[in-house]
Amino acid sequence: MKESILIKIMRYFFSIRGVLDEHNIREVNKVATSAFMYLWIYTGLANAALLMVSEQYLTHSTLIGFLFVNLIIAFGGVSLYVTRKVSKLKLNYREVSVNEYPKAVHQAVIHGAWFGVIYGMFSYFMLARFDGPFSLFSILATLVVIVIGWTSDTQKEIGHIVKVE
Amino acid sequence: MNRVREFRKNRGLSQFTLAEKIGVARQTINLIENGKYNPSLKLCISLAEELGTDLNTLFWKVDDTQ
CATH class of the missing domain: 1.20.58 (Methane Monooxygenase Hydroxylase; Chain G, domain 1)
Structure with a gap:
């Protein structure tokens, strides 16, 4: 459906x-x-x-x-x-069969990446307002936010996948 | 109580497999089996078809004392 x-x-x-x-x-x-x-x-x-x-x-x-x-x-x-x-x-929580588990983990990683990018973009625009769009600090801080957002969301998503026999 | 669990076990299906076959969550099957959720007619028909029986046999009152 x-x-x-x-x-x-x-x-x-x-x-x-x-x-x-x-x-x-x-x-x-x-x-x-x-x-x-x-x-x-x-x-x-x-x-x-x-x-x-x-x-x-x-x-x-x-x-x-x-x-x-x-x-x-x-x-x-x-x-x-x-x-x-x-x-x-x-x-x-998402219940998946053992065979579908790797695919679910892959989807969780992709979801985490999107989360990190959106969160990073939001942070960049906030920082750029104060520090300028080409500031090294804004760019590095954005990259850090992307990595933190990506890893934390991926970890959370994977934690919510339940393998069912 | 209904006879969903009995028919499911007779066909050798797990709650997860049955849920996947009819496109619902495993928890929903569990709730139906335990009489904690009244499924829609559409879902009852899907269940009956998947378990190879009819609505009357599957959902009509079952005397637990027998």
């Missing part, structure tokens, strides 16, 4: 590696619905609190601070919640 783009995105961001059959999709939907509900309640409460704040405190910096808190809760909090639930449901 071909997976939708939404499922592919969810697989990537929440490290869902196992088979997404009807039972697992149902579980993922439950987690997503809970995450949405928490976010919905937070949005309501946060905006209501902002409406109650006196106008003299509503400066540009306060609103930017509010925006940052919202971003941290929306991305960080929800991602943490979903990742924890996925881990609890063991959806981040």
Whole structure:
């Protein structure tokens, strides 16, 4: 069965590696619905609190601070919640037969490489803003981030592969 | 309880092999066998076909005391 783009995105961001059959999709939907509900309640409460704040405190910096808190809760909090639930449901584990194990390890290495490159690019653009695009420090730090990202993600992915007889 | 485990063992299949054949996770087969998950009709039919039996035999009430 071909997976939708939404499922592919969810697989990537929440490290869902196992088979997404009807039972697992149902579980993922439950987690997503809970995450949405928490976010919905937070949005309501946060905006209501902002409406109650006196106008003299509503400066540009306060609103930017509010925006940052919202971003941290929306991305960080929800991602943490979903990742924890996925881990609890063991959806981040992949069961493979003994014959398929080497292929799964190879896929884990490729996944780790992509993770390292994306993480490295992100770091490069952050460092280049402060240190210049051709700075030796930016380039070397990026390479270090790529290697660390690659090895750590590969190690994590391989740890989640379960050999089944 | 259903008779999925009994039919699977009779055919000499492991949970993993059966799961692979019908395209579900091994945990799902385990949950079905233990009566902790009610599969969809589509999955029940796939299971029955793979185990060479019919839905009635596989899922109709089984008296555990017998």
